[in-house]
Amino acid sequence: MQYYLEIGKIVNTHGVKGEIKAIPLTDNPRRFFALKWAYIGTEDDNLKKYSFEKVKLHKNVVIIKFKEINSMIEAEQLKDNFIKVDRENAVKLTEDTFFICDIIGCEVLDEDTGNKLGIVSEVLQTGSNDVYVVKSHNTKEILIPALKTVVKKVSIEERKIWVKLPLGLLD
Numbered sequence: 001m002q003y004y005l006e007i008g009k010i011v012n013t014h015g016v017k018g019e020i021k022a023i024p025l026t027d028n029p030r031r032f033f034a035l036k037w038a039y040i041g042t043e044d045d046n047l048k049k050y051s052f053e054k055v056k057l058h059k060n061v062v063i064i065k066f067k068e069i070n071s072m073i074e075a076e077q078l079k080d081n082f083i084k085v086d087r088e089n090a091v092k093l094t095e096d097t098f099f100i101c102d103i104i105g106c107e108v109l110d111e112d113t114g115n116k117l118g119i120v121s122e123v124l125q126t127g128s129n130d131v132y133v134v135k136s137h138n139t140k141e142i143l144i145p146a147l148k149t150v151v152k153k154v155s156i157e158e159r160k161i162w163v164k165l166p167l168g169l170l171d
Contacts, residue, residue, distance in 0.1 A: 002044075004085065005084060006082045007084065008062060009081075010022045010040070011061070015072070015074045017071070018041075018065060019063070020069070021079055026091070028091070031091060038052060038083050040083055050069070052064065053065040096154075103120050106120045106159045107159060108160075108161045119133040119135065120132045120134055129146055132161070148164065152164055
């Protein structure tokens with residue numbers, strides 16, 4: 001289980017005073033307004049903590065000014081890095097909801113037979129419901145809708161998901 005969760009990716013600078021533009025990697029970009037600090041880096045063992053000074057939403061990006069960054073040159077050094085929070089400062093999830101990074105890599109089992117269907121390799125966000133891309137041992141992909149009628153149990157601790165597949169899904 002990942003300890004740090006990516007909530008944004010820095011894609012560019014903004015202006016000359018050290019602001020950055022970030023693509024939000026969260027369902028709610030307004031969550032940036034509640035943050036006092038976050039970590040920045042690409043690898044979890046090489047993160048640096050930065051304090052938020054100002055946050056603005058503009059179209060599909062978040063513009064952030066960190067207290068420690070005061071020039072465009074300093075901001076340029078952060079480009080292509082991720083903005084991360086630790087689990088203690090992550091958004092609290094409601095029951096039966098999970099972070100995508102926790103779902104990826106889980107083993108998927110047929111609830112009725114106990115047969116292993118594969119491993120979740122990706123989660124597609126379609127708007128109405130997520131879809132789990134499950135790769136089987138023969139590299140075949142199964143697209144499983146993340147609906148309560150299909151996904152019967154999720155155990156992040158065991159890294160397992162039990163599903164009841166609709167008729168015809170595997171055909």
